[in-house]
Amino acid sequence: MSAKSMNITLHVWRQKDGKSEGRFVSYDAKDISPEMSFLEMLDVVNERLTAKGEDPIAFDHDCREGICGMCGMMINGVPHGPRKATTACQLHMRSFKDGDQITIEPWRASTFPVLKDLIVSRDAFDTIISAGGFISVSTGSAPDGNAIPIRKEDADMAMDAAACIGCGACVAACPNASAMLFTSAKVSHLGLLPQGQPERDERVLKMVAAMDEAGFGSCTNHGECEAACPKEISVDNIARMNREYLRATLAAGRRAVRTGDSSAG
Ligand code: SF4
Ligand code: FES
Numbered sequence: 001m002s003a004k005s006m007n008i009t010l011h012v013w014r015q016k017d018g019k020s021e022g023r024f025v026s027y028d029a030k031d032i033s034p035e036m037s038f039l040e041m042l043d044v045v046n047e048r049l050t051a052k053g054e055d056p057i058a059f060d061h062d063c064r065e066g067i068c069g070m071c072g073m074m075i076n077g078v079p080h081g082p083r084k085a086t087t088a089c090q091l092h093m094r095s096f097k098d099g100d101q102i103t104i105e106p107w108r109a110s111t112f113p114v115l116k117d118l119i120v121s122r123d124a125f126d127t128i129i130s131a132g133g134f135i136s137v138s139t140g141s142a143p144d145g146n147a148i149p150i151r152k153e154d155a156d157m158a159m160d161a162a163a164c165i166g167c168g169a170c171v172a173a174c175p176n177a178s179a180m181l182f183t184s185a186k187v188s189h190l191g192l193l194p195q196g197q198p199e200r201d202e203r204v205l206k207m208v209a210a211m212d213e214a215g216f217g218s219c220t221n222h223g224e225c226e227a228a229c230p231k232e233i234s235v236d237n238i239a240r241m242n243r244e245y246l247r248a249t250l251a252a253g254r255r256a257v258r259t260g261d262s263s264a265g
Contacts, residue, residue, distance in 0.1 A: 005031045006098040010045065012057055013105040018113050024103070034094035038081065039064060039071060041093050058117040064089040066230065069165030072172065073118045074105040079169035079228040087167065087230045107168055109177035111215050122168050124214035125182060129166075131210035132203035133186050135195050154192045161188035163231040173228035176217030181225035183211045184241035185233045191244060201248035208245055 015022030046056035075081035112120040164185035190196035
């Protein structure tokens with residue numbers, strides 16, 4: 001072992017597939033550089049497992065730059081691990097000490113079923129996005145962005161909401177497995193901009209309906225989602241979505257009264 005390297009013990013959730021029972025298996029991760037990312041450390045452990053003919057630990061990842069949202073996992077009981085505003089792929093082993101024991105689990109939420117080991121299905125997020133996470137656009141050349149004036153405050157809030165990478169840490173951290181932070185980020189991101197106005201009411205109604213239908217729990221203001229979010233999405237977005245939802249519901253009700261449609265709203 002070089003002077004700087006570390007010996008770590010991992011306790012990893014192993015589960016063959018969604019139908020099999022899972023269990024923790026312990027592995028020695030020896031001679032690990034503190035400069036390695038957490039996923040590089042898992043790569044090293046997997047290379048050693050593969051060399052011994054054992055099944056490597058399945059984990060999801062893509063960009064390894066904190067932008068795709070694929071790498072979510074519970075590290076010592078905390079979504080994405082101990083560093084604030086940091087995805088698992090951007091976490092480095094220098095955040096741990098030589099001799100540490102690290103427990104690694106998949107997201108725990110019935111709406112995110114385990115596919116294998118640390119990999120869960122986040123298809124439920126896709127159903128929410130496809131319910132309203134889009135704007136209607138005219139085809140043709142792109143309009144000049146600066147031709148549409150947007151209040152600086154709105155642009156900043158929309159940009160902050162757009163930082164959501166859909167990782168699911170908010171759901172995993174919430175005692176109710178609520179997806180309110182994720183859904184509200186998507187509602188705010190488009191609803192605050194002029195381009196998002198045509199579908200504004202329909203968007204919030206449909207995305208909230210899709211969220212409920214997928215089986216996510218309700219928000220009871222624990223705030224664990226904001227604390228766990230690697231992109232520091234604010235719970236202010238949840239308050240905004242609740243206001244948007246009420247406004248859209250009332251507007252649909254008024255339209256129903258005008259048109260005599262008793263099924264609307
Ligand atoms: S709100 Fe934050 S924690 Fe939730 S999916 Fe988006 S980036 Fe991940
Ligand atoms: S692998 Fe893309 S955010 Fe971690």
